[in-house]
Amino acid sequence: MDGGGRFAQPLNPPGPSRPPAGMAAERRRRPPRRDPARIRPSPARSGPIGSFERRLHNCAQRIEALNLPHGLGVAASALIIFASILYGTVRGDHLPDAFASFDEARDYVGTALGLHIEAVALSGQKRLSREDVVASAGVTGRTSLLFFDVARARDRLKDNPWILEATVQKLYPDRLQIGVTEREAFALWQHDGRVFVIAADGTVLEPYTAQHFTNLPLLVGQGAATRAKDFLALLERYPDIRNDVRAAGLVAERRWNLQLRNGIDVRLPEIDVDRALAQLAALKHDDKLTTRDITAIDLRLPDRVTVQLSDAAALARDEALKAKKPKNKGGAV
Numbered sequence: 001m002d003g004g005g006r007f008a009q010p011l012n013p014p015g016p017s018r019p020p021a022g023m024a025a026e027r028r029r030r031p032p033r034r035d036p037a038r039i040r041p042s043p044a045r046s047g048p049i050g051s052f053e054r055r056l057h058n059c060a061q062r063i064e065a066l067n068l069p070h071g072l073g074v075a076a077s078a079l080i081i082f083a084s085i086l087y088g089t090v091r092g093d094h095l096p097d098a099f100a101s102f103d104e105a106r107d108y109v110g111t112a113l114g115l116h117i118e119a120v121a122l123s124g125q126k127r128l129s130r131e132d133v134v135a136s137a138g139v140t141g142r143t144s145l146l147f148f149d150v151a152r153a154r155d156r157l158k159d160n161p162w163i164l165e166a167t168v169q170k171l172y173p174d175r176l177q178i179g180v181t182e183r184e185a186f187a188l189w190q191h192d193g194r195v196f197v198i199a200a201d202g203t204v205l206e207p208y209t210a211q212h213f214t215n216l217p218l219l220v221g222q223g224a225a226t227r228a229k230d231f232l233a234l235l236e237r238y239p240d241i242r243n244d245v246r247a248a249g250l251v252a253e254r255r256w257n258l259q260l261r262n263g264i265d266v267r268l269p270e271i272d273v274d275r276a277l278a279q280l281a282a283l284k285h286d287d288k289l290t291t292r293d294i295t296a297i298d299l300r301l302p303d304r305v306t307v308q309l310s311d312a313a314a315l316a317r318d319e320a321l322k323a324k325k326p327k328n329k330g331g332a333v
Contacts, residue, residue: 118174202226221250265296
């Protein structure tokens with residue numbers, strides 16, 4: 001107040017008060033507020049793009065509403081990648097290679113732990129060599145005893161046609177014991193122009209190459225391998241006939257023919273083969289039929305025996321019959 005009783009006033013006209021410097025900076029950083037009444041929703045997009053965005057937004061909201069645990073997306077992605085790798089491996093026929101690689105890695109770990117196979121004890125092998133049995137079992141210098149699958153090894157051994165039965169045992173810490181029962185060579189089987197060594201149950205053991213199998217009986221024809229055991233057992237009852245047989249052929253998978261060592265073919269019936277073999281043995285012993293100049297003996301009919309003469313024997317027989325005919329003593333008319 002001055003001396004005249006008046007209040008002092010600023011020279012500048014009154015105006016709005018200025019905020020402090022700190023509050024002004026804060027206001028500048030804050031976004032301006034909008035009046036809710038003035039905010040209007042943007043018009044919805046028409047067409048497929050807007051529809052797709054709405055569907056995507058709805059799907060995202062549903063996923064958020066599920067409240068899935070953290071990290072599930074990473075696990076799902078890893079699962080998809082693993083499934084893709086597995087599918088490609090199967091489709092590309094790389095599954096055996098993948099299993100082989102896994103087995104090698106596993107055996108490496110077992111060997112590193114000191115659980116490798118130091119020695120293999122074998123028993124029962126006769127025809128097969130030690131190397132054949134060990135290789136059939138899947139044992140190598142890198143095989144670990146810890147991860148060695150004895151059931152799988154037994155199946156692999158039985159895949160060898162010479163092995164009928166097999167046993168595999170682990171003897172920790174570093175030994176493996178393998179026992180096998182081998183099939184025996186039973187006969188030779190000629191099929192499609194090739195000759196094979198077969199067992200009594202008809203299993204093909206190997207192609208015929210070794211000369212020490214020459215004493216085995218020879219069977220010919222489709223189905224002869226599986227029916228050989230019963231027929232040869234029946235033929236064993238007649239050793240005189242069996243010793244003369246060079247080969248036995250199954251005709252149309254129904255009946256047998258015998259080829260004797262002197263070249264005579266014996267045609268046996270489809271049923272009652274025992275009766276026909278007994279009749280053949282009697283004809284050989286009593287009538288010496290198998291030593292005569294004939295090419296075939298037919299025993300298919302139970303009430304008769306039919307023989308086929310050789311060409312020379314047939315010609316000699318025709319000449320003998322002509323010589324027996326009476327000569328015509330009358331003159332020409």
